[in-house]
Amino acid sequence: MDAHRYLAAYDAQLRTDAETPSASEVVARGPLRLATYEGGRGFVTYRDLGGADAAAIERLVAEVVAHYVARPDITRVEWKTRGHDHAPGLHEALTAHGFVPDEPESIMIGAARLLAVDVPVPDGVGLRTVTAEADVRAMTAMQDRVFGDPVSEVDADALLRRLALRDGMELWVAEAGGQVICAGRLEPVPGTEFAGIWGGATLPEWRGRGIYRALTAARARSALRLGRTLIHSDSTEASRPILERSGMVKVSTTTPYRWER
DSSP: OHHHHHHHHHHHHHSSGGGOTTOSEEEEETTEEEEEETTTEEEEEOSOOTTOOHHHHHHHHHHHHHHHHTOTTOOEEEEEEETTSOOTTHHHHHHHTTOEEOOOEEEEEEEHHHHOOOOOOOTTEEEEEOOSHHHHHHHHHHHHHHTTOOOOSHHHHHHHHHHHHTOSOEEEEEEETTEEEEEEEEEEOTTSSEEEEEEEEEOGGGTTSSHHHHHHHHHHHHHHHTTOOEEEEEEOTTTHHHHHHTTOEEEEEEEEEEEEO
C-alpha cells in the first residue's frame, strides 16, 4: 500500500514544473516538457505520454531531437523514462535517434521520519553543509572520481549558480582529516511533500562504515525541519540496499537516455 501511495504522490507532485526548477527555459511539445539549462544541457520529462502509440511517440522523439539540434548551445540531452509508464516503442525510437540508455535506477521513496535517526560515524568524521566555492569544488571533484568521470568544473559551476539562487538546495559532506569522503545534495521540492536526496557518493576506502547512511539521516532531519515529510531518490544498486534498510521502498525504475551532439 505504501508503494502504491508513494508512486501516486510521485506522479502527481513531482512530474510537474517542480522537476525543472532551475531550468533557464521550458518549452511544451505535446505532453513533453523540454527544459534547457545553463552549460549546454537539455532535459526531457513529462507526467505521461497521453496514451500515444508507437508512431506518435516516434514523431515526438524526432521533434525533440530537431528542437535541440536547432540550438547550437545545447551539447547534451537527457530523456528521463520511467518503468511504469505506458510508452510503446519509446526505447526503439530513442535509440534510433541517437540516444543511449544508462543503467536503470530504482525510484526510492520513504517517510523522512524513518530516515532521520541517529547513525554513529567513525571517530574523526564530521558532517556539515557547504556553500563556499572551495568546498563545493572539493565535493564535486570527489564525486567525479567516485563515478569514474574526469574531474571537471562543470558540476561545481552549476551548483554554485544554484546556491546563488537560494532555492533551498543544500550540499552535505562528510569529512575526515580535511578531506571530503562522502557527499550528497538535499533538494526540497516547493509546493510538495517531497525533498530529494541526490548525488550520493563515498570514497571506496570509507565505505561500509555507516557514513553514507549518516549523511542520508542528516539530510532527512533537515527535510523535516523544512516541512517535507517524504524523501525520494533515484538509486543505483550500490545505494538501494542502504536506503531500503532505512525504510525507503522501490516504487518503480527510471532509465536516463542520453544524446550528445
